[in-house]
Amino acid sequence: MAGNRGVSNSEYVDISSNTQVTKIYKKKGRVKRALSLILAILCMVTGGGMIYYYHALDSMNFEPEATQASKPKETEAIKASEGVDEFKTAVTDSSLLSNSKVLNVMLFGEDNGKGSTGRSDSMIMASIDNNSKKIKLTSFQRDTYVYIPGHGYGKINSSYSLGGPSLSIRTIEANFGIKVDRYAVVDFKSFKKIIDTLGGITMNLDKDEVAYINWQMYLNHQTSERHLLEEKDGKIKLNGQQALWYARDRGYEGVQSGDDWDRTSRQRKLLEKVFNDMKGASITQIIQIVSEVGPLVTTNLKKDEITGLVSHSLTYLKYGVKQYTVPQDGLWSYYNDPVAGSCIQVNDMTKCRKSFAKFVFGKLIKSM
Numbered sequence: 158m159a160g161n162r163g164v165s166n167s168e169y170v171d172i173s174s175n176t177q178v179t180k181i182y183k184k185k186g187r188v189k190r191a192l193s194l195i196l197a198i199l200c201m202v203t204g205g206g207m208i209y210y211y212h213a214l215d216s217m218n219f220e221p222e223a224t225q226a227s228k229p230k231e232t233e234a235i236k237a238s239e240g241v242d243e244f245k246t247a248v249t250d251s252s253l254l255s256n257s258k259v260l261n262v263m264l265f266g267e268d269n270g271k272g273s274t275g276r277s278d279s280m281i282m283a284s285i286d287n288n289s290k291k292i293k294l295t296s297f298q299r300d301t302y303v304y305i306p307g308h309g310y311g312k313i314n315s316s317y318s319l320g321g322p323s324l325s326i327r328t329i330e331a332n333f334g335i336k337v338d339r340y341a342v343v344d345f346k347s348f349k350k351i352i353d354t355l356g357g358i359t360m361n362l363d364k365d366e367v368a369y370i371n372w373q374m375y376l377n378h379q380t381s382e383r384h385l386l387e388e389k390d391g392k393i394k395l396n397g398q399q400a401l402w403y404a405r406d407r408g409y410e411g412v413q414s415g416d417d418w419d420r421t422s423r424q425r426k427l428l429e430k431v432f433n434d435m436k437g438a439s440i441t442q443i444i445q446i447v448s449e450v451g452p453l454v455t456t457n458l459k460k461d462e463i464t465g466l467v468s469h470s471l472t473y474l475k476y477g478v479k480q481y482t483v484p485q486d487g488l489w490s491y492y493n494d495p496v497a498g499s500c501i502q503v504n505d506m507t508k509c510r511k512s513f514a515k516f517v518f519g520k521l522i523k524s525m
Contacts, residue, residue, distance in 0.1 A: 162503045167273065173496035200512050228491055248334040256516055256521055259287040261359045263329070264342040265322055266348065266404070266424075277317035277325065278345075278405065279424050284517045285473065292473075293517060294428060295481045296421035302500035311497050322457075334482060334510045335517055339462075342455040348404075349397030351431070358430055359394045366406060366423075367393060373402045400427065421482060436474050481516045484509050 255261070266279035277299075284293040299314040306327050308319055318330040326337045343351075352358050367388045374380045379398055386393060395403060404427050407420040484503045492502035503509050515522050 168202050219316050227516050248510075252334075253330055253336035254334055254518070255338070255516055256288075258286065259336050259518055259521075260285045260287075261517065263322065263326055264428075265317065265325065265340060265342045265461055267342050267344045274340065277314050279421070280314065280317075280325065280329075280422075281424060281428065282329075283428075285476070286517070286519060287520050288521065289483075290476050291479050292326060292432070293479045293481065293521075294425045295483055295513070295516065296425055297329065298417060298421065298501050300417065300485060300499070301489075301499045302494060303328055306331055310494070312500055314499075321485065322455075332506075333513055335514060339458050340456065341458065345401060347454060349401055352395070352397035352400045354449060355431070355434060357394045357396050358400050358427070358434060359392050360400075360427065360430060361391070362393050362401060362403070363390045364388045366403065370395070370399050370402045371407045373405075377496055403427065418482070422480075425480045427482070432474075432478065438469055447486045480518075481513075488512070 191259040214449060262283045262285070264279070264281045264283055265277050266281075268278040280297040280299065282294065282297070286293060295333065297313055301313045303313045303316075303318045305311050305313075305319065305324065306312070307324075308316075308343060313325075313332075316325045320327075322340045322342060326340060329335075330337060367386050371384050371386055371388065374385060375383050402426050405420065406423060407417050484501065487501055487507050488509050489501050492500045494500050511522075
């Protein structure tokens with residue numbers, strides 16, 4: 158891409174401008190360096206069972222290049238709504254922040270099968286940072302009030318309904334200034350199969366979280382027992398359906414188990430637990446996961462990229478995990494939009510972009 162500037166590992170970048178984020182993109186080796194979390198989600202974390210592995214690759218849903226390339230090329234002027242003065246100009250593709258040692262992959266949890274017509278029930282960016290040897294999980298609050306390219310202002314999760322993963326990524330990039338390299342979409346069926354194939358997952362829950370799971374299982378006729386799980390604090394083993402309700406929990410009908418902030422925290426905790434549990438998965442489990450889950454995953458990762466990542470996966474599984482939320486505490490307030498309703502408004506986009514960039518890129522960013 159014209160105008161890109163190479164940056165050595167010892168150089169830093171200052172992104173103090175609200176309307177311009179300095180790009181530190183280096184072409185060589187950007188994608189094949191790391192992707193352990195997405196491998197954990199897709200359950201491709203071993204070189205064994207290659208026959209099953211290649212069969213799963215062939216059955217996955219790969220997005221065409223034309224879909225991947227739909228990016229805005231020129232600055233899009235934004236007319237700020239009253240009370241949202243921080244939005245002046247969208248960050249564009251030529252000024253996005255990225256680095257060869259950090260790979261950013263958006264993970265979308267879709268509640269209506271494959272394709273771009275469903276709703277995104279979760280939006281988490283997995284950043285594989287080979288500089289600090291960390292996997293960083295960033296949740297985007299679904300009610301965050303943002304500019305959606307080509308559609309105006311609205312809640313960030315509306316971008317998925319309007320244009321699928323491509324528009325969601327454009328929206329995240331335009332508002333928060335960090336390049337998203339790849340994405341993967343996992344629907345509810347595939348999520349449940351991953352958990353069940355692993356033999357369930359043990360989470361540390363409180364009694365309100367257990368009560369929520371019990372209520373939803375009973376309400377949706379997934380069990381005939383009103384209190385299937387004992388409603389107490391402590392470690393409880395969940396099957397795929399129960400884990401899905403845990404990931405979607407934000408309280409219901411008198412069960413005060415939290416709000417959407419708690420919900421996104423649970424999603425990150427669950428992903429981290431799946432990732433850690435995968436370290437001890439048997440070859441039998443991995444082969445079963447690959448053969449069953451492959452057809453349910455949509456991604457714009459290429460086959461050779463996935464294959465290259467598999468050979469390095471055991472190294473990436475040793476990385477630690479860190480968590481983050483956009484917008485972060487202290488930089489947002491509630492805003493009532495006439496059309497979108499109650500939203501989360503970013504009060505200081507400059508600080509929001511800086512803090513987000515510091516979390517993702519660490520020491521590559523100057524102290525501000």
